[in-house]
Amino acid sequence: MTESSERATRSFPRYGSFAEAGRIAGLLRRETVGGILLVAAAAAAIIWANTPAADAYFAIRDFEIGYEPWHLRLSLGAWAADGLLAIFFFLVGLELKREFVAGDLRRFGTAVVPIAAAAGGVAVPAILYALFVRGEAGLSQGWAIPTATDIAFAVAVLAIIGSNLPSALRIFLLTLAVVDDLIAISIIAIFYTDHIELIPLGVALAVILVYGFIAQRYRGFFGMRPFAAWAILLPIGVVAWGFMHASGIHATIAGVLLGFTIPVRHKPDAGDALQEKHGLAEEFEHRFRPLSAGIAVPIFAFFAAGVSVGGWEGVQRAFAHPVTLAIIVALVLGKPLGIVLTTWTLSKVARIRLDPELRWIDIVGVGLLAGIGFTVSLLVAELSFEAGSPEHDYAKVAILVASVGAALLAAVLLGVRNRGYGKILERERIDLDGDGIPDVYQQERRDEWFKSAPGQGGR
Structure with a gap:
């Protein structure tokens, strides 16, 4: 391996393939719309909950509906958290599966940095939270609240400020958020399950296995009609969700497990061996992402974000409470600190250099975006x-303040760097050999650039 090749392969964030970069760019564009709807729904809830008509908001949120014998008589707020949010977690499962099968997480060299960064971005906020609430009875169980990242909110911030964030940083942010979601899911399943009913859990897992069996062999069952697979698998997924809910494990975990079973690829037939084939995951993502981003997550945010502050005195009480300060510091300071320190340490230990076009302040900006916890943070607070306790309301206030604060800081920092990002994006479009793939995604061309820009960045 030449010196330039070694430097290129030992740099981060990685550009990956052109196809993967295009897929992620499209995904983030769709998440932008969802993020704006998410912010609008949360803002509407906060405003309504602090008007003279607040009683109407809480009456709607707490209105119960469902079949009691099946333990499904829930408030509308609970239906949003346990039911609608399962759609969001189903897509998280799909994205995790895709990343491990066809994305950056399938190779250790590209996976190690975002995985380590995500782990640091979970550990440091949790530690900071624990330090701030130590000795305060009943507050320690909130340690996982500041560990999450809301990618939809984050990319909405990028869209609003018109950021030209380079593809490598966008891929790094999404991959970090995907791993972050996996850690958050594991935390919810392990640490926020009070009791387990083994029979419903066993039935739920059995139904998920049946679901996965059909999904993996959907072409044998349905031929080339993926809509038929969707129509059959959806009811089975609802049954799995119902039994998971009855088991005592948070029902959204069913969504993740169901997402894991969906095939990302399928083997091409003999007649179309030269064609690129996609699995059922692409069809499901196409159908469910608008439902998740446009309906499920905004409705959850609407019911979860509404908290009555109680005027200026209420604001003072909230900010005097240790849980508020703990969450704000953990998200706004702990997230970027954990991500940057872990990434910097790994770069020194493994001798991996930051991409010469970037600076460490760019990783700080990504860390601040990751400090926008919002959706999953609100779920963990629930x-x-x-519900109804001061800690419950103060935690929500802290999540809202921290998410807005992290967003504003990220907007300022990334806005300052935006001119430099624009120049990087211009180079990312260069295709000197005219093969339709920008040169930055081709190793040989990238090696040439490393030769012409020795050591100018990453310090």
Whole structure:
């Protein structure tokens, strides 16, 4: 391996393939719309909950509907958290599966940095939270609240400020958020399950296995009609969700497990061996992402974000409470600190250099975007503290303040760097050999650039 090749392969963030970069760019564009709807729904809830008509908001949120014998008589807020949010987690499962099968997480060289960064971005906020609430009875169970990242909110911020964030940083942010989601899912399943009913859990897992069996062999069952697979698998997925809910494990976990079973690729037939073939995951993502981003997550945000502050005195009480300060510091400071320190340490230990076009301040900007916890943070807050308790409301206030604060800081920092990002994007479009693939995604061409720009970045 030449010196330039070694430097290129030992740099991060990685550009990956042109096809993968295009897929992620499209995904983030769709998430942008969802993020704007998410912010609008949360803002509407906060405003309504602090008007003279607040009682109407809480009456709607707490209105119960469902079949009691099946333990499904839930408030509308609970239906949003346990039911609608399962669609969001189903897509998280799909994205995790895709990343491990066809994305950056399938190779250790490209996976190690975002995985380590995500782990640091979970550990440091949790530690900071624990330090701030130590000695405070009943607050320790909220340690996981500041560990999450809301990718939809984050990319909405990028869209609003008109950021030209380079493809490598966008891929790094999404991959980090995907791993972050996996850690958050594991935390919810392990630490926020009070009791387990083994029979419903066993039935739920059995139904998920049946679901996966059909999904993996959908062409044998349905030929080339993926809509038929969707129509058959959806009811089976609802049954799995119902039994998972009855088991005591948070029902959204069913969504993740169901997403894991969906095939990302399928083997091409003999007649179309030269054609690129996609699995059922692409069809499901096409059908479910608008439902998740446009309906499920905004409705959850609407019911979860509404908290009555109680005027200026209420704001003072909220900010005097240790849980508020702990969450704000953990998200706004702990997230970027954990991500940057872990990434910097790994770069020194493994001798991996930051891409010469970037600076460490860019990784700080990504860390601040990751500090926008919002959706999953609100869910964990619901699980951590009893509804109606001061801690429950203060945690929500802290999540909202921290997410907005992290967004503003990221907007300022990335806005300052935007001119430099524009120049990088111009180079990313260069295709000197005219093969339809920008040169930055071709190793030989990238090696030439490393030769012409020795050591100018990453310090």
